[in-house]
Amino acid sequence: MNRTSxxxxxxxxxxxxxxxxxxxxxxxxxxxxxxxxxxxxxxxxTPGAVRLDDPHRAFFRNMAWGPHRDEITxxxxxxxxxxxxxSGVRCLRFHAAAGTGICLEAVHGExxxxxxxxxxxxxxxxxxxxxxxxxxxxxRVSPSGxxxxxxxxxxxxxxxxxxxxxxxxxxxxxxxxLDANLETYALTVDGHRVHTADINxxxxxxxxxxxxxxxxxxxxxxxxxxxxxxxxxxxxxxxxVECPSLSPDGTRIAYKKRVRGADxxxxxxxxxxxxxxLRETATGEHRNIDDQAVWRDGHTLVYSLPGDFGSxxxxxxxxxxxxxxxxxxxxLAPVFGR
Numbered sequence: 001m002n003r004t005s006x007x008x009x010x011x012x013x014x015x016x017x018x019x020x021x022x023x024x025x026x027x028x029x030x031x032x033x034x035x036x037x038x039x040x041x042x043x044x045x046t047p048g049a050v051r052l053d054d055p056h057r058a059f060f061r062n063m064a065w066g067p068h069r070d071e072i073t074x075x076x077x078x079x080x081x082x083x084x085x086x087s088g089v090r091c092l093r094f095h096a097a098a099g100t101g102i103c104l105e106a107v108h109g110e111x112x113x114x115x116x117x118x119x120x121x122x123x124x125x126x127x128x129x130x131x132x133x134x135x136x137x138x139x140r141v142s143p144s145g146x147x148x149x150x151x152x153x154x155x156x157x158x159x160x161x162x163x164x165x166x167x168x169x170x171x172x173x174x175x176x177x178l179d180a181n182l183e184t185y186a187l188t189v190d191g192h193r194v195h196t197a198d199i200n201x202x203x204x205x206x207x208x209x210x211x212x213x214x215x216x217x218x219x220x221x222x223x224x225x226x227x228x229x230x231x232x233x234x235x236x237x238x239x240x241v242e243c244p245s246l247s248p249d250g251t252r253i254a255y256k257k258r259v260r261g262a263d264x265x266x267x268x269x270x271x272x273x274x275x276x277x278l279r280e281t282a283t284g285e286h287r288n289i290d291d292q293a294v295w296r297d298g299h300t301l302v303y304s305l306p307g308d309f310g311s312x313x314x315x316x317x318x319x320x321x322x323x324x325x326x327x328x329x330x331x332l333a334p335v336f337g338r
Contacts, residue, residue: 042064042065042330043083043084043329044084045064045083045086046085047088048086048087049123050072050074050085050123051074051099051122052096052099052100052101052121052124052335053098055077056077056337057076057337058074058076058077058336059075059094059096059335060328060331061073061091062084062331063307063310063330063331064309064329065309068084070090071087071089072087072090072094072101077337080313080328089120089124090105092104092115093150093333094139094333095139095333095335096120097141097144097145097335098143098144098146099122100119100120100122100141100146100148101119101120101121102117102118102119102120102139102140103117103120103139104118104139105136115131115132115152116129116132117130117132117139117148117150117169128171132150132152133152133154133167134152134153134154134166136151137152137202138151138168138202138203138243139333140205140206141206144208144209146173147170147173147209148171149171151167151168151169151201151203153166154166154167164200165200167181167183168181168201168202168203169182170204170212170229179232182201182214182227185201185232186232187218187225187234187236198217198218199216200216200218201216201234202214205244205246205292209229210230211226211227211228212229213253214244215244215255216234221240222240223237223238223239224236224237224239224253238273241253241255241273243293244292245292245295246295247298248295248297248298250275251276252273252274253275254270254272254273255270255272256268256293257270263288268288270285272301281319283316284316284320284321284323284324285303285316285324287305291304294335295336296334299317299318300317301316302314302315307330309329309330310330310332311331312327312328312329312330313327313331313332313334315327
């Protein structure tokens with residue numbers, strides 16, 4: 001190939017690569033613009049005042065495309081598919097109880113995004129902000145609203161593999177005392193203290209302001225642990241439990257369980273554990289569940305599955321009966337009043 005031919009090839013290559021780059025940029029810009037426009041046939045979403053202590057409302061992160069995407073919205077508690085009132089507060093993860101909210105949000109920078117936890121009052125006004133060490137993944141508030149917890153990934157971005165590390169923090173909203181990392185608590189398994197460096201803790205669910213349940217992982221095994229903030233202890237109760245969620249009466253734990261023979265990238269099914277007998281019950285949901293389910297009431301579980309706009313909420317009975325059904329589309333991180 002002579003010099004002229006090489007120059008022609010180089011010029012054509014530069015033009016083609018430039019066209020590809022421009023096309024990718026325009027496609028991304030078009031997709032971002034579509035997300036800012038409400039989709040045809042989507043839910044009605046309008047801005048308005050939202051109060052976390054309203055007993056007649058349920059709350060979730062709105063995933064519908066439009067100007068209020070990712071905002072915490074309120075809907076009638078008895079009609080979740082009804083019109084959504086958007087708060088203006090955007091969260092990646094959210095939970096609330098007794099008028100206290102926790103919002104894990106992205107802070108968009110010029111070079112990269114960072115993340116922070118924001119404690120909210122009943123009107124969704126920020127009370128305190130805390131910088132996060134990684135990507136938000138779980139958030140919970142105790143039934144009284146006086147204690148909050150959050151989990152972030154500090155490496156990796158999925159619980160499915162083994163190459164991940166988490167950091168879970170618990171905050172007292174009265175004293176503002178922060179336990180920045182629950183891995184500093186004393187973990188015992190089968191009555192023996194665990195001193196290994198591979199401990200990870202995630203997915204807190206509160207029994208009260210002092211006691212909670214969570215997942216602890218060490219040596220390739222995940223455990224349901226009961227935590228005590230006063231004693232700073234974690235005690236293993238049962239194995240193969242991830243992202244627990246305590247029932248309103250405090251007697252059962254809903255959780256995702258790894259099942260044999262499943263795809264390694266989609267290994268979890270939704271189970272319920274009786275805390276007194278430690279008997280497990282598989283729910284009627286047989287798809288992969290990568291979520292920390294919530295209890296809508298004492299009998300029904302709600303969880304997210306991928307949907308057209310990122311996430312839909314599904315529901316299934318907690319006792320193993322029935323079949324799952326779609327509860328509300330384009331929604332994530334539900335909160336139901338008690």
